[in-house]
Amino acid sequence: EDKVVQSPLSLVVHEGDTVTLNCSYEVTNFRSLLWYKQEKKAPTFLFMLTSSGIEKKSGRLSSILDKKELSSILNITATQTGDSAIYLCAGASDSWGKFQFGAGTQVVVTP
Amino acid sequence: GAGVSQSPSNKVTEKGKDVELRCDPISGHTALYWYRQSLGQGLEFLIYFQGNSAPDKSGLPSDRFSAERTGGSVSTLTIQRTQQEDSAVYLCASSLTGRNTEAFFGQGTRLTVV
Numbered sequence: 154e155d156k157v158v159q160s161p162l163s164l165v166v167h168e169g170d171t172v173t174l175n176c177s178y179e180v181t182n183f184r185s186l187l188w189y190k191q192e193k194k195a196p197t198f199l200f201m202l203t204s205s206g207i208e209k210k211s212g213r214l215s216s217i218l219d220k221k222e223l224s225s226i227l228n229i230t231a232t233q234t235g236d237s238a239i240y241l242c243a244g245a246s247d248s249w250g251k252f253q254f255g256a257g258t259q260v261v262v263t264p
Numbered sequence: 265g266a267g268v269s270q271s272p273s274n275k276v277t278e279k280g281k282d283v284e285l286r287c288d289p290i291s292g293h294t295a296l297y298w299y300r301q302s303l304g305q306g307l308e309f310l311i312y313f314q315g316n317s318a319p320d321k322s323g324l325p326s327d328r329f330s331a332e333r334t335g336g337s338v339s340t341l342t343i344q345r346t347q348q349e350d351s352a353v354y355l356c357a358s359s360l361t362g363r364n365t366e367a368f369f370g371q372g373t374r375l376t377v378v
Contacts, residue, residue: 256305
């Protein structure tokens with residue numbers, strides 16, 4: 154059965170710290186891995202990683218896909234209180250159209 | 265529209281009643297998804313529409329749940345004879361082509377069954 158597992162489930166850091174979030178996947182006919190940030194209700198898109206694009210960066214956020222280890226990490230440097238959110242990763246397959254989401258990592262950044 | 269629009273934003277209903285949730289995807293997006301998120305849980309896939317293809321209904325939890333997409337645009341998720349365990353946030357998303365394109369989410373409908 155396809156699955157996506159995120160770790161840790163939650164963490165608390167101080168402003169300025171760096172956080173690393175993990176996502177491992179078992180997805181048949183893997184196509185891509187996506188990261189989302191969820192602050193209230195709507196997840197907002199961060200990155201999509203594929204075989205042809207295994208590393209993405211935007212400002213203080215960056216993400217890498219490790220196809221050998223079937224995993225991805227999301228890094229946030231110089232964290233700010235506005236980074237407090239649930240971070241979700243999702244796997245996509247060539248076998249089906251849905252996105253398979255992990256349970257998410259809740260990040261709390263304290264002043 | 266500029267983004268995915270869902271209505272209502274909140275819905276409180278009595279157990280046993282039927283509810284309809286609406287999703288208006290981004291204009292031109294051919295793929296549409298419904299997910300639900302129970303308190304403290306991840307996103308649970310419900311149903312996926314892609315163009316004129318038969319929808320993937322594999323995530324619908326029971327035959328009380330159904331969804332349709334009219335004219336390849338607006339979608340309605342219907343829950344019949346609601347139960348308390350149906351209480352959740354129902355999220356709709358759309359993507360340009362469904363394959364190798366990211367999905368954009370609406371603000372969701374928070375359903376509370378009392």
